[in-house]
Structures are given as structure tokens and as C-alpha cells.
Amino acid sequence: MNANxxxxxxxxxGLGLRTTHYQAILNxxxxxxxxxxxxxxxxxxxxxxLHFLDRIRAHYPVVMHGVSLxxxxxxxxxxxxxxxxxxLAGRVEPRWxxxxxxxxxxxxxxxxxxLPLPYTEEALQHVVARIRQVQDFLGRRILIENVSxxxxxVDSALSEWEFLRAVAEAADCLLLVDINNIYVxxxxxxxDPVEYINALPAERVQQFHLAGHSYNGPMIIDTHDAPVxxxxxxxxxxxxxxxxxxxTMIERDDNIPELPELIQELNxxxxxxEPLYRERAA
Amino acid sequence: MTLLQNxxxxxxxxxxxxxxxxxxxxxxxxxxxxxxxxxxDIYAEAYRMRLEEALEEDFEAxxxxxxxxxxxxxxxxxxxxxxxxxxxxxHFGQHMSEFLHRHVLYSKQPVLAELAAFEWAMVSAFxxxxxxxxxxxxxxxxxxxxxxxxxFAAHTSAQRLEFFWNAPALWSAIRNKETPPAPQRGExxxxxxxxxxxxxxxxxxxxxxxxxxxxxxxxxCNFAEVCAGLCRLLPxxxxxxxxxxxxxxxxxxxxxxSF
Ligand SMILES: [Fe+2]
Numbered sequence: 437m438n439a440n441x442x443x444x445x446x447x448x449x450g451l452g453l454r455t456t457h458y459q460a461i462l463n464x465x466x467x468x469x470x471x472x473x474x475x476x477x478x479x480x481x482x483x484x485x486l487h488f489l490d491r492i493r494a495h496y497p498v499v500m501h502g503v504s505l506x507x508x509x510x511x512x513x514x515x516x517x518x519x520x521x522x523x524l525a526g527r528v529e530p531r532w533x534x535x536x537x538x539x540x541x542x543x544x545x546x547x548x549x550x551l552p553l554p555y556t557e558e559a560l561q562h563v564v565a566r567i568r569q570v571q572d573f574l575g576r577r578i579l580i581e582n583v584s585x586x587x588x589x590v591d592s593a594l595s596e597w598e599f600l601r602a603v604a605e606a607a608d609c610l611l612l613v614d615i616n617n618i619y620v621x622x623x624x625x626x627x628d629p630v631e632y633i634n635a636l637p638a639e640r641v642q643q644f645h646l647a648g649h650s651y652n653g654p655m656i657i658d659t660h661d662a663p664v665x666x667x668x669x670x671x672x673x674x675x676x677x678x679x680x681x682x683x684t685m686i687e688r689d690d691n692i693p694e695l696p697e698l699i700q701e702l703n704x705x706x707x708x709x710e711p712l713y714r715e716r717a718a
Numbered sequence: 719m720t721l722l723q724n725x726x727x728x729x730x731x732x733x734x735x736x737x738x739x740x741x742x743x744x745x746x747x748x749x750x751x752x753x754x755x756x757x758x759d760i761y762a763e764a765y766r767m768r769l770e771e772a773l774e775e776d777f778e779a780x781x782x783x784x785x786x787x788x789x790x791x792x793x794x795x796x797x798x799x800x801x802x803x804x805x806x807x808x809h810f811g812q813h814m815s816e817f818l819h820r821h822v823l824y825s826k827q828p829v830l831a832e833l834a835a836f837e838w839a840m841v842s843a844f845x846x847x848x849x850x851x852x853x854x855x856x857x858x859x860x861x862x863x864x865x866x867x868x869x870f871a872a873h874t875s876a877q878r879l880e881f882f883w884n885a886p887a888l889w890s891a892i893r894n895k896e897t898p899p900a901p902q903r904g905e906x907x908x909x910x911x912x913x914x915x916x917x918x919x920x921x922x923x924x925x926x927x928x929x930x931x932x933x934x935x936x937x938x939c940n941f942a943e944v945c946a947g948l949c950r951l952l953p954x955x956x957x958x959x960x961x962x963x964x965x966x967x968x969x970x971x972x973x974x975x976s977f
Binding site: 476477479480481482483484485486487504508509510514517520539541542543544545546547548549551553554556558559562586587588589590591624626652653654655657 | 720721722723725726727729730733734744745746747749751752754756757758760761764765768769772801802803804805806807808843844845846847848849874875914917
């Protein structure tokens with residue numbers, strides 16, 4: 437552990453790596469501190485994806501972010517997937533590897549969605565055992581991210597933040613806190629997002645996600661297709677006050693603008709976080 | 719079965735078949751904002767939308783040829799018939815050509831299955847394994863006496879296809895935003911090769927002689943065997959020159975990774 441209390445050093449302010457930006461990144465080497473790559477997009481034999489990733493990782497720190505670990509699935513862990521993930525990590529040497537607190541399918545099918553878990557004792561034991569298994573296999577601690585959700589289960593005995601905290605402590609894993617997902621789920625399920633943030637174990641929070649979203653009737657959908665909104669920035673500010681220097685990045689998966697526009701949005705995050713870092717250091 | 723298993727099985731069944739009654743509805747909280755069914759439907763709708771987007775990316779020309787409504791209907795049918803079994807969406811469209819070929823309606827327009835096969839070949843070439851390829855210099859250094867017993871290995875991205883219809887011409891027109899030609903069936907199937915050189919994808923038709931030679935090389939025949947076979951298709955005195963020319967072309971196109 438370093439002075440910050442986290443296992444890994446603070447990387448600063450990053451972006452999700454998207455194919456539309458490959459060439460601009462290599463040509464212009466923009467002032468972005470680091471990139472997050474979607475692991476599955478690079479679990480391929482060769483060609484463009486790995487060509488560009490190899491070159492970009494030579495200039496920027498990279499972290500790997502997966503969507504198909506399916507840590508909460510009742511199916512056995514997918515050994516082939518884990519083997520491919522480990523092989524990719526061997527090539528990319530990411531600063532860390534993350535995936536989501538969710539399940540993505542059972543009976544060997546993949547719904548390609550981050551489906552919510554019931555927050556029960558049974559699910560807790562199951563997820564904890566599997567995170568431990570994954571961490572043993574990869575030889576490193578992983579980060580687990582909170583997802584946006586549109587439903588809750590009758591059976592849930594714990595709140596999401598109680599569940600997430602219990603998972604992290606029992607599995608000894610780190611956390612990727614998606615500020616937008618907390619906001620989205622808080623709206624959809626009418627809980628207090630500040631209470632959520634306050635409940636998380638600060639020493640395990642390694643990374644933040646920021647993103648935009650859209651509406652579908654009364655529900656907010658986590659679409660990553662728009663700029664971050666003011667209430668999410670406010671929540672981010674609260675999170676920085678509580679957790680300190682945490683590597684921050686913006687996720688944009690749709691309506692992807694040119695890099696300068698995303699860099700501007702990233703600078704907004706800097707402008708919020710940096711004075712607070714100094715305040716905490718003073 | 720455990721409770722978690724039950725819940726996930728029922729939830730997944732809802733995504734796959736949203737219209738039927740499903741015990742998962744009793745497992746989900748309803749409130750003033752939205753009832754259980756509405757909440758589940760958000761997931762069910764997103765499930766289809768995401769997979770359809772993946773198919774749109776991989777089958778652009780098929781999409782254009784069919785138009786939005788028909789392509790949408792095709793996607794819904796495909797999504798029901800072939801749930802994803804892979805951690806990556808990259809593989810989701812792999813059965814599309816076969817699906818069109820066997821489909822009661824779409825099989826009446828056989829060019830569709832061929833167009834899907836052509837587009838899928840390009841998807842496959844896009845991220846096939848990288849490999850070093852041999853160069854004209856490497857070939858020039860082969861001692862004359864070694865030629866007969868040489869075997870060649872094709873680049874991993876190379877795919878041999880066979881089309882009765884003018885699927886590649888349709889694809890090219892659609893890609894260039896031109897009006898595609900009418901689907902046309904040839905008398906005999908036409909051989910095609912799709913491959914990647916560096917990061918770029920190429921395709922071209924093969925003559926009967928070249929197609930035969932390529933297949934022989936891929937079946938690990940040595941150069942003497944390829945030449946012997948060509949003698950059945952060409953006048954014998956032309957064969958050595960023709961075979962050497964083919965090899966030169968393949969090498970310059972980055973199609974041969976080793977010998
Ligand atoms: Fe996220």
C-alpha cells in the first residue's frame with residue numbers, strides 16, 4: 437500500500453479507449469493521463485484492435501475493464517474466459533483489472549448485459565467465493581464496479597451498498613465506484629446516493645467512473661451517450677471529499693465526440709477534484 | 719436448485735421470451751415509479767437492441783439491401799434462434815449466413831445468405847491472428863532444387879469462399895453508396911478469397927486454376943503436386959510458369975506466412 441492507502445498509485449484523469457480515437461491518440465498524444473480498455477474487445481487473435489492497443493499502451497498507462505466475467509452467475513466460472521483474460525493481461529500489463537457486480541447469463545448463455553443480483557446472504561457467499569477464485573487465478577486483486585439497475589428483488593435483505601461493502605471486505609477486493617450508476621440507481625429505486633457513497637470502505641476505492649445517461653419514462657437508463665450532468669458532478673465532488681485521490685475516468689460509448697470535447701469534460705473533473713486534493717493534503 | 723439459480727434462470731427466460739407468464743414477476747419489486755413487468759421489460763428491450771446493434775455493425779450491406787424493417791425482423795428471428803454463447807459480442811453473427819440459408823422465407827433469396835457469408839468473412843479477417851509473411855526476397859533465395867518439395871502455409875486471415883450469386887458486387891456497390899446491381903446467379907459457383915494484409919482487408923475472385931491451386935496448397939500439397947494437378951487444367955508446358963506466377967502474386971499479397 438502506498439501513502440494514499442490504496443494498492444495502486446493514483447493515475448489521474450483518464451478516458452475509455454474507443455476505436456474512433458485510435459489514430460488521433462497516436463498522432464497527437466493528447467494530455468490524457470491514462471486509458472481504460474474493454475477487455476473483451478481485445479480478446480481476439482490479432483488485427484487492428486491489438487495493433488492499436490500495443491502502440492497506445494507504449495505511451496499511456498492502461499487498465500482493463502471487463503463486462504463478461506459474470507461474477508454473480510449461478511453458472512460455474514468460465515475457465516476459457518479467465519484464461520483469455522489472463523493472457524491479455526500478460527500482453528497489456530494493465531495497472532489493474534475490473535469487472536462488475538452482476539451476472540450476465542446462465543446455462544452458458546450470455547445476455548451481454550450487466551444484470552442485477554438479489555442482495556441476499558446466498559448471493560453474498562457466492563460472489564465472495566468467486567471473486568476469491570478469480571483473484572487467485574489472476575494472481576492479483578480485482579476491482580468490482582457497482583452497476584446501474586432498473587429493478588430490485590423482493591428477496592433482497594441488504595441494500596446495494598451494504599452488499600457491495602460486505603463483498604469487498606469478505607473477498608478482499610478493490611472497488612470501482614461508478615458515480616453515475618449510483619445516481620441512476622438512486623433515482624430508479626429512490627435511495628439517497630450520498631448514503632451509498634458514505635457507506636463504502638474508503639481504503640478499497642481505487643477508481644471512479646463518470647458518464648451520462650438518458651431517460652425512458654420515469655426510469656433513468658445508463659446509456660453512456662451524453663455529457664455528465666450537474667447532479668452527478670455534485671456527487672463526484674462528494675465522493676472526492678470522502679475518498680480522496682482516486683483515478684477518475686469518463687465513459688462514453690455512444691454519440692462519441694472528438695477527443696477535445698471529452699478532454700474538456702475531463703478537465704471539468706480535474707477542476708472539481710484537484711482543489712479538494714490540496715485541501716485534504718493541507 | 720438454489721434460489722439464486724432459480725432467480726437467474728427465470729430472469730433469463732424472461733429476456734429470451736418476454737411475452738409468456740414467468741415467476742420472475744413475483745420476485746421483482748413493483749412501486750409507484752414502475753411495476754415489475756415494466757422494470758423487466760427495460761432489460762428485455764435492451765437485450766434485443768444490443769444484439770441488433772451488433773448485427774448492424776457486422777452486416778451493413780445486408781442491412782442496406784433488406785432495408786430497416788426487414789433487417790429488424792431478420793434480427794429478431796436470429797436473436798431468438800441463436801442466443802449468444804460467447805463472452806464477446808464479436809462472435810454473435812457467426813450463424814447468420816446459415817440462418818438465412820435455412821430460413822423458409824430468406825432462402826428464397828439465396829443472395830442474402832451469400833452476402834452474409836461474405837460480410838462475415840471480412841469480420842473474421844479483421845481480427846484473425848497476425849503473422850509474419852514471406853517476402854519476394856525469401857522466395858528468390860529458395861534453391862532451385864528445393865522447389866518440388868516445398869509446402870506453403872496460408873495467412874490465418876485468408877478465407878476461401880464460393881458464391882453462385884454476385885454478392886461481392888452487391889457489397890461493393892452498397893459500400894460505395896451506389897445502387898446495388900440486381901442479384902444475379904452465375905452458371906457455376908465463383909471462387910473468392912478474402913484476407914487481411916497488414917490492417918487492410920482485401921478480396922478478389924479466383925480463376926478455376928488459381929482456386930484449385932490455392933486449395934491444394936491449403937491441403938498441404940507440395941509445389942510438385944500442385945504443378946502435377948495443374949497439368950489437368952492447363953497445357954503442361956505452361957504450368958511451371960503459371961505456378962511460379964501464382965506464388966509470386968500470393969507472396970506479394972501477403973497471403974503466404976511460411977514455407
Ligand atoms: Fe461504469
